[in-house]
Amino acid sequence: MRKGLLAICLVLLISLAVLAPSCTQTPTTGTINVNATLDGAPWPGVGTGAVNYTLTPASGANISGTKVPDSFTVDPGSWNCTYVSGGPAASYFVNITPSETQSVTAGGNTTFTLNFATYLASPLDASATFKSWTINGVEVPPGVPQPVYPGDIIDAEYTEHVSGATGAPVTVHQTSWLQVHNIGYDGQEGPTIMLHVLNGLGAVSVDHSAKVSNQKCTVGGLPVNICDMIHLYYCEPVNLDVEVDLKLVVCTNYTKTINWIGFPSPTNILFDIPAGLLAGQYLNLTSYACVYLEGDTNSTNDCTVASPTLTIYSPGP
Numbered sequence: 001m002r003k004g005l006l007a008i009c010l011v012l013l014i015s016l017a018v019l020a021p022s023c024t025q026t027p028t029t030g031t032i033n034v035n036a037t038l039d040g041a042p043w044p045g046v047g048t049g050a051v052n053y054t055l056t057p058a059s060g061a062n063i064s065g066t067k068v069p070d071s072f073t074v075d076p077g078s079w080n081c082t083y084v085s086g087g088p089a090a091s092y093f094v095n096i097t098p099s100e101t102q103s104v105t106a107g108g109n110t111t112f113t114l115n116f117a118t119y120l121a122s123p124l125d126a127s128a129t130f131k132s133w134t135i136n137g138v139e140v141p142p143g144v145p146q147p148v149y150p151g152d153i154i155d156a157e158y159t160e161h162v163s164g165a166t167g168a169p170v171t172v173h174q175t176s177w178l179q180v181h182n183i184g185y186d187g188q189e190g191p192t193i194m195l196h197v198l199n200g201l202g203a204v205s206v207d208h209s210a211k212v213s214n215q216k217c218t219v220g221g222l223p224v225n226i227c228d229m230i231h232l233y234y235c236e237p238v239n240l241d242v243e244v245d246l247k248l249v250v251c252t253n254y255t256k257t258i259n260w261i262g263f264p265s266p267t268n269i270l271f272d273i274p275a276g277l278l279a280g281q282y283l284n285l286t287s288y289a290c291v292y293l294e295g296d297t298n299s300t301n302d303c304t305v306a307s308p309t310l311t312i313y314s315p316g317p
Helices: 002-019
Strands: 030-038 049-057 063-068 070-074 077-086 091-097 101-104 109-118 125-135 138-140 153-163 169-185 193-197 204-206 211-219 229-232 238-249 254-262 281-292 310-313
Touching (some): 030 049, 030 101, 049 109, 077 091, 077 109, 091 169, 101 109, 125 254, 125 281, 153 238, 153 281
Parallel strands (some): 030 109
Antiparallel strands (some): 030 070, 049 063, 049 077, 077 101, 091 109, 125 138, 153 254, 204 254, 281 310
């Protein structure tokens, strides 16, 4: 009889276990791990190392990381990791492996590894100099007023160089300025000119296929958004700015081109004048730039002097 009762109890217990709701929950988030290496070995060996990077989802808010190793609980989807600054002393940033963009799955682990290498040669020195004004890519003399027409693009070109360990890739942060001065209409006070913010893809380019990233426009040092309108009042100069990060190879000469202004409205420019200029309306343009490189040993050549002033005007239809 006892055996029968035990069998019945065992069946009931198994049935209850089958019918009872499970406590296991399906995961809805994933984990991103961020590590670093120096010359192929884990960095730092113990503890954490200071390095700044950004994790960017396909949609939603960015995450700013400040150390490695570190882990983040995130929503599933495509994520991009971008190196910003920092890392081991006397080293340069190489790349992110296995890829800068990876997928995160619910319940899964995804790892971004920031790789650095030590400098094996002379100290770094970044420099920039103004090269020329161009209109539609053709060099123009700044001392002669230049006519502009619908579809024209006004460019400033710079030469740039990083001295140091030959062949090492380094990221150079750059800020360039364009002072725009509405000097009037046929030699007299003229109407306000409206400038439109585009911040177009490809507005800043560099030869040798150098990578351009983190492009953003400001006006007077203040951030602006695409489609904002800027007033160019008569005789009140305005400073237009653009910031970018460029990945340059040490001991290589580069030419950087900035497509500052279009009449209207190419897409690969920073700003345009949608209504164009009135016949006889003049603008003075002056440009300069600075480069910033972590570990730069000579700051005297980081910023250019102001360029020669380029005067542009509309000759009318």
